[in-house]
Amino acid sequence: MVVDDEEDILNLIERILSRRGHRVITARDGREALRKLKEERPDLVLLDIMMPGLSGYQLCKIIKQSRETSSTTVAMLTVKSDDEDKVRALEDSGADWYFTKPIDAKRFARSVEWLLRNPPRRG
Amino acid sequence: MVRVCIASGKGGVGKSVICANLGVVLSERGYRVSLVDADIEGPTLGLLFGYEHTQPTLHDYLSGNASAGDVVKSLSPTLSAVFGSVQLNALLKELELERLSELTSMLEQSSDLVLVDSPPGLEEDTKAAVRASEEVLVVLNPDIPSVAGALKVRILARREGRHILGVVANRTGGEYDIPPEELEAILEEEVLGTVRDDPLVRSSLVEGIPVVSAHPESPAAVDIRRLADRLVEKLIPPRR
Ligand SMILES: Nc1ncnc2c1ncn2[C@@H]1O[C@H](COP(=O)(O)OP(=O)(O)OP(=O)(O)O)[C@@H](O)[C@H]1O
Ligand SMILES: [Mg+2]
Numbered sequence: 001m002v003v004d005d006e007e008d009i010l011n012l013i014e015r016i017l018s019r020r021g022h023r024v025i026t027a028r029d030g031r032e033a034l035r036k037l038k039e040e041r042p043d044l045v046l047l048d049i050m051m052p053g054l055s056g057y058q059l060c061k062i063i064k065q066s067r068e069t070s071s072t073t074v075a076m077l078t079v080k081s082d083d084e085d086k087v088r089a090l091e092d093s094g095a096d097w098y099f100t101k102p103i104d105a106k107r108f109a110r111s112v113e114w115l116l117r118n119p120p121r122r123g
Numbered sequence: 124m125v126r127v128c129i130a131s132g133k134g135g136v137g138k139s140v141i142c143a144n145l146g147v148v149l150s151e152r153g154y155r156v157s158l159v160d161a162d163i164e165g166p167t168l169g170l171l172f173g174y175e176h177t178q179p180t181l182h183d184y185l186s187g188n189a190s191a192g193d194v195v196k197s198l199s200p201t202l203s204a205v206f207g208s209v210q211l212n213a214l215l216k217e218l219e220l221e222r223l224s225e226l227t228s229m230l231e232q233s234s235d236l237v238l239v240d241s242p243p244g245l246e247e248d249t250k251a252a253v254r255a256s257e258e259v260l261v262v263l264n265p266d267i268p269s270v271a272g273a274l275k276v277r278i279l280a281r282r283e284g285r286h287i288l289g290v291v292a293n294r295t296g297g298e299y300d301i302p303p304e305e306l307e308a309i310l311e312e313e314v315l316g317t318v319r320d321d322p323l324v325r326s327s328l329v330e331g332i333p334v335v336s337a338h339p340e341s342p343a344a345v346d347i348r349r350l351a352d353r354l355v356e357k358l359i360p361p362r363r
Contacts, residue, residue, distance in 0.1 A: 084278065087278075096267065097309070098309055120266060
């Protein structure tokens with residue numbers, strides 16, 4: 001599942017991943033994401049950070065703290081590229097990985113498949 | 124010639140093991156290497172070489188009770204080390220941490236490479252170790268807490284105006300390892316080498332002989348020699 005308030009990003013990710021045989025669900029904000037999360041049970045959630053309503057950090061925390069969704073792999077997908085943002089995502093929000101936009105389609109697809117296969121552990 | 128701080132943010136990832144073994148490998152190749160155990164509250168570098176108690180120590184130098192000449196121990200014609208004191212550890216406040224830079228500068232004049240082993244965490248003692256070096260070599264394990272630690276080292280190095288030489292992924296080989304290309308992407312740093320998880324590292328600790336000497340054909344020893352090759356390429360111009 002991809003959560004982003006920018007239509008172009010949703011389309012781009014959908015195009016990259018569906019071409020490789022993945023089913024892609026999209027959501028435009030945190031509320032829609034939480035609803036679809038319960039219905040669709042995605043294997044991976046890709047989260048923008050700066051969105052209207054819930055931020056990606058907040059949404060990630062909610063996903064990781066609720067029992068039904070805590071084992072879902074969550075990665076940030078954001079233009080924010082500071083080390084401080086990455087630490088906040090990985091440590092405070094419990095994200096499993098962090099991608100910085102813009103992405104290279106081929107590399108990104110490889111990374112997503114790594115996350116689906118062998119999500120990293122917390123030590 | 125150049126001072127490199129080995130740092131990690133997260134503790135227990137293998138900084139001291141990497142430091143000791145790189146020192147051995149590079150000194151055996153003829154480079155003059157000095158090691159400094161700047162892990163003031165938990166020095167273990169001496170133990171890796173089989174020294175339980177050495178006198179005087181870095182603590183004596185930092186408290187003004189010994190000169191640089193007194194605390195440098197020669198381990199081989201090309202390898203010297205300044206070890207810490209295992210007994211006195213609660214006295215961090217009484218030490219002049221700024222003197223660490225003076226010590227590493229002095230060692231640098233007679234060495235091709237000074238390796239500074241740093242404490243876990245990002246407190247004053249770690250800052251002093253980073254300040255006492257030009258370059259920072261980040262050690263991590265291929266997991267999320269280690270990556271977060273490495274990102275914090277990057278933040279600290281940037282604040283202190285120090286350059287990151289690259290990253291070493293230690294204890295690799297597990298199914299859930301973060302792959303090197305992903306580490307490079309998230310950290311925006313080069314992975315200079317990976318060192319496999321190897322039980323002989325632990326046994327060499329008990330023997331008091333660094334694994335590259337005690338078990339030169341072990342996986343970790345092979346990997347550390349390859350890492351040393353890459354470091355030489357990055358750091359050291361052709362030998363004198
Ligand atoms: N490649 C390896 N394979 C197996 N064990 C290892 C490896 N590297 C380190 N270890 C083990 O991990 C432990 C921690 O190593 P080390 O003391 O070097 O870490 P450190 O980062 O210096 O820790 P600290 O932050 O406490 O100073 C030791 O018991 C060591 O034997
Ligand atoms: Mg150590």
